[in-house]
Amino acid sequence: MTSFDRPLSGETMVFDLAGETRTARSARADGDARRTARTLLKDGPLRMTLIVLEPGAEMAEHAAAGPITVQPVEGTIRFRAGADDEQVLGPGQVLSARAGVRHSVSSDDGAAFLLTVVIPARAT
Numbered sequence: 248m249t250s251f252d253r254p255l256s257g258e259t260m261v262f263d264l265a266g267e268t269r270t271a272r273s274a275r276a277d278g279d280a281r282r283t284a285r286t287l288l289k290d291g292p293l294r295m296t297l298i299v300l301e302p303g304a305e306m307a308e309h310a311a312a313g314p315i316t317v318q319p320v321e322g323t324i325r326f327r328a329g330a331d332d333e334q335v336l337g338p339g340q341v342l343s344a345r346a347g348v349r350h351s352v353s354s355d356d357g358a359a360f361l362l363t364v365v366i367p368a369r370a371t
Contacts, residue, residue: 256290264297264320268359271299282306287361294364298352300324305353310346313365317342322358327351336360 254260271285281304288295292313297320300306308327317326318341326334326342328350334342344350346367352360 255286255288260288262287262295264359264361267297268299268320271297271359292366292368294362294366296362296364297359298362299359300352300354300357302357303353303355304357306351308349308351310349311344311364313346313367315344315348315365316361316363317344317352318361318363320359320361322354322356324358324360325353325355327353 267285267287271283274283274285281301283299285297285299286294287297298306300322317324317336319336319338321338323335323337326336328334328344328348336342
């Protein structure tokens with residue numbers, strides 16, 4: 248089910264992250280992308296996206312307009328912020344970063360992680 252066929256906000260919502268990861272992996276298998284992003288929640292300033300990286304894939308350095316959290320669901324990711332800050336994260340860990348922190352994300356063996364962003368009102 249694509250995001251166009253399912254609600255992205257609601258009074259309460261429950262997500263099956265294992266199922267969403269399988270769906271994202273299937274979408275990736277149909278294309279040639281090294282990463283797949285699946286929006287799970289888009290409600291006011293809050294965004295939650297499941298990102299699946301193939302082995303060796305990297306998201307180039309970028310910054311988010313609002314604060315973020317990154318939570319691996321499967322596998323291990325490498326989160327780099329600047330030249331001196333590198334964190335290796337696996338399931339059960341959560342990283343937070345302030346708005347505007349430039350960072351990149353990669354995975355040597357492939358991974359899935361949940362990205363949560365709070366978009367400031369002036370950026371929506």
